[in-house]
Amino acid sequence: FGLAVPAKPGQCVYERGLLVNRMNRTQCAVWHLAGEHPGSPEQPAGTETTDGLALLALTGQGTLSIMEHVTNLDLADPARTPPCLLQGPVLHVGCQVVLFSRDGSAATVLLAFARGYGQAMAAALLQAGKDAGLSPGGESDLAPVTNF
Numbered sequence: 001f002g003l004a005v006p007a008k009p010g011q012c013v014y015e016r017g018l019l020v021n022r023m024n025r026t027q028c029a030v031w032h033l034a035g036e037h038p039g040s041p042e043q044p045a046g047t048e049t050t051d052g053l054a055l056l057a058l059t060g061q062g063t064l065s066i067m068e069h070v071t072n073l074d075l076a077d078p079a080r081t082p083p084c085l086l087q088g089p090v091l092h093v094g095c096q097v098v099l100f101s102r103d104g105s106a107a108t109v110l111l112a113f114a115r116g117y118g119q120a121m122a123a124a125l126l127q128a129g130k131d132a133g134l135s136p137g138g139e140s141d142l143a144p145v146t147n148f
Helices: 063-070 115-128
Strands: 012-015 018-022 028-032 053-061 084-090 093-103 106-114
Touching: 018 093, 028 106, 053 063, 053 115, 063 106, 063 115, 106 115
Parallel strands: none
Antiparallel strands: 012 018, 018 028, 053 106, 084 093, 093 106
């Protein structure tokens, strides 16, 4: 897609609505988050996983506190510069976790995981964030937002 792949695992690049996550020495994930569909990449060295994944986002005040309830991944580590990728369990489910932005206790966190866990993960995250006022939203709720 004409984007640079980050050099080190855990690094991410966000350009033109595409998020490129360096997963390990040989793999990266490309997430289409905004704008028109970019089509297929020029190089055939990719595996389409869209239908196999669910993508959830938590955003706003208290996001880091909610995440502390559901994972031991340290999203508050000041050494991590957003956007960055962490991989590990959230609610015992293997996830790609992108700390997309962070400003004090406000943050945006993106979670990608096997889609079969989608409903259970959404329900469990809503329960974990109940005291923080977490509520569900969708694409139509995010349409006016230009900076995730």
